[in-house]
Amino acid sequence: MDANSNKTSTSPSAAPLVSIVCPAYNQEAYVAQTLEGFLMQQTTFAFEILVNDDASTDGTARIIADYAKRFPTLIRPFYHETNQYSQNNPPVPRLFGEARGRYIAYCEGDDYWTDPRKLQIQVDFLENNPDYVLTYHDAIPFDISGQYPIQLQGKLRGDATALELQKARPISTLTTVFRNVFDSLPPELRAAPLNDLVWWSLLGAYGKGKFMGEVKPAMYRLHPGGVFSMRSNKRKLHMALQTSGALANYYNRLGNQELYEHFLMELVEYSLSAITPKRKMQTLLAVGQNFSTNISKRLMTSLSKGHVQ
Incomplete structure (x- = not known):
């Protein structure tokens, strides 16, 4: 003690x-x-x-x-x-x-x-x-x-x-x-x-x-x-968000990808729940744009690797 x-x-x-x-x-x-x-x-x-x-x-x-x-x-x-x-x-x-x-x-x-x-x-x-x-x-x-x-x-x-x-x-x-x-x-x-x-x-x-x-x-x-x-619902949500982030960090250090991604997903869900509807739409649009950009980059990389002149 x-x-x-x-x-x-x-x-x-x-x-x-x-x-x-x-x-x-x-x-x-x-x-x-x-x-x-x-x-x-x-x-x-x-x-x-x-x-x-x-x-x-x-x-x-x-x-x-x-x-x-x-x-x-x-x-x-x-x-x-x-x-x-x-x-x-x-x-x-x-x-x-x-x-x-x-x-x-x-x-x-x-x-x-x-x-x-x-x-x-x-x-x-x-x-x-x-x-x-x-x-x-x-x-x-x-x-x-x-x-x-x-x-x-x-x-x-x-x-x-x-x-x-x-x-x-x-x-x-x-x-x-x-x-x-x-x-x-x-x-x-x-x-x-x-x-x-x-x-x-x-x-x-x-x-x-x-x-x-x-x-x-x-x-x-x-x-x-x-x-x-x-506690207020807002405070409870913030506590859950912090806990999911801590668990994600822990399992990332252990190299447990399944649990790391599980708590990352929880972190995203709690984060979206915590922000206003306007911000939520902006965030989802930004995520969609980021996803499209990353997919395009991966496709271009794959095509260039497979192309032979």
Whole structure:
């Protein structure tokens, strides 16, 4: 962790099979419900809870400290004196590096789980299926007005191939349990704002993803303090654009042409979505002219090579 962080020295008496990772910031009203969702888990194996307070200015750190005092063999709290997210230095995935478990379960401090068998079901599957790297299930968005339809629809409520994961397929982040295979990001990906999409892409190098419909949906809270959910559509689009660009750079360095071109195409699509209709037409005309010019050059080169006097 950074120089301004500090953690407890206590750790679970038994080596945990699962590490629950929970970043929190200014979630005084919600974090207790999140922690209770962890503590209610019924498992045949040991697990630990790593909860990180990113220099909250409300009572979040106090609530975390109270739970850590009550459950010292389960909860490992981390506290920052300076907010790391605002300095483009988010505590995750570095917090993954602190995890002792073979598997990581992820849930932020304003969301919560509803199924006490969640961890057991997802971990049992991963233990018995080494070709899978990630499991996930449904999540229901909600706010003070009530609940909304499940977060992911259609084909996204199904399994993912390794390639689909590498292409950063959307997944309900608060529902995931995955193998603990990385604790840092490649340099191209460290500034990508949609870091969960980056995680899925990296995990795809290790296996497939399994959708588990038998697990009760988790609850995804929409509120003004949400890091992503309450951003403007314009800001969300810009975050997606930046993330696709970062992934394109990463796969270009690896020499993976298929994934490089996939994220370049996403970059183009997001860029077109971000500009005004007038600019969009100008851009498409310019692309068409550029395409015609390049095709003409290639044809002339081919003809001159094949012509014999």
